[in-house]
Amino acid sequence: MARPSSLTALFWAFTGLALQGFGGVVAIAQRELVDKKRWLTQAQFVEDWAVAQVLPGPNVVNLSLMIGDRYFGVRGGMVALAGMLAFPLVIVLILAALFSGVSESVAVQGALRGMGAVAAGMIAATGLKLLSALKHNALGTPVCWALAAATFVAIALLKLPLIWVLLGLGGLAALWAYRQLGRLAQAAS
Numbered sequence: 332m333a334r335p336s337s338l339t340a341l342f343w344a345f346t347g348l349a350l351q352g353f354g355g356v357v358a359i360a361q362r363e364l365v366d367k368k369r370w371l372t373q374a375q376f377v378e379d380w381a382v383a384q385v386l387p388g389p390n391v392v393n394l395s396l397m398i399g400d401r402y403f404g405v406r407g408g409m410v411a412l413a414g415m416l417a418f419p420l421v422i423v424l425i426l427a428a429l430f431s432g433v434s435e436s437v438a439v440q441g442a443l444r445g446m447g448a449v450a451a452g453m454i455a456a457t458g459l460k461l462l463s464a465l466k467h468n469a470l471g472t473p474v475c476w477a478l479a480a481a482t483f484v485a486i487a488l489l490k491l492p493l494i495w496v497l498l499g500l501g502g503l504a505a506l507w508a509y510r511q512l513g514r515l516a517q518a519a520s
Contacts, residue, residue: 333369334402338410341403344368345395345414350422356391358457370398377464385497391415469511470504478504 335341344363351359357380365376383393392415399411433439465472478500485496 332372335368335370335407338403338407341399341407342410342414345399345411346418348391348395349415349419352391358453360391360394361457361461364398370402373461373464374467377461377468385501469508469515471511474504474507 335344348356348360348363351363360380361376364371365373371379379394379397380390383390383397386393392412395411395415396408399407399409401407403410430439465475468475470478482496482500485491485500486493
C-alpha cells in the first residue's frame with residue numbers, strides 16, 4: 332500500500348478532492364484514495380468512512396483529518412484539513428457574491444437541482460461499489476443487510492431521530508462485532 336510522499340502531496344490530494352466534490356464527495360474520495368492513490372485499501376476506506384460519518388462535522392473533513400494524522404501526525408491532519416478547506420472557501424465566497432444577483436433565475440435553480448440529483452446518484456453508485464467490502468466484515472453479510480434495513484426503516488419510515496438510531500443500532504452492531512471478533516481471536520489461537 333502506498334502513502335503520501337510529503338505534506339505537500341497530502342495538501343494537494345485533499346485540495347483536489349474538495350474541488351471535485353459538489354454535494355457528495357464519497358464517490359470521489361473512494362476513487363482517489365483507494366483506486367488511484369492506493370493510500371487505503373477498500374476495507375480501510377469503509378471502516379474510516381464509517382467512523383467519519385459518526386463523528387460530528389462533515390464526513391470528508393473528518394476523513395481528511397484521520398488520514399493526515401495516520402501518515403504525518405497532527406501536522407498531517409492540519410495540512411489535510413487545510414487542503415479540504417482553503418480553495419473551496421475562496422470559491423464559495425466568490426460564488427455567493429455572484430449568486431446573489433441570479434438566485435431567482437429559474438435556470439439557476441434548475442441547475443442546482445440537477446447537481447443535487449447527480450450527487451445523489453454518485454453516492455448510490457459508490458455505496459454499491461463498496462458492497463464487496465461486506466464479504467470481509469466481522470459482522471457478516473446477513474447482519475450488515477439486516478442493520479441497513481433496520482436503519483432505513485427507523486429513519487425513513489418511522490422518522491426516528493438519527494442520534495437514537497445511531498446509539499441503538501450502532502450500539503447493537505458494536506456489541507455484535509465485538510463478539511464476532513472475540514470468536515475469531517479464539518479460533519485463531
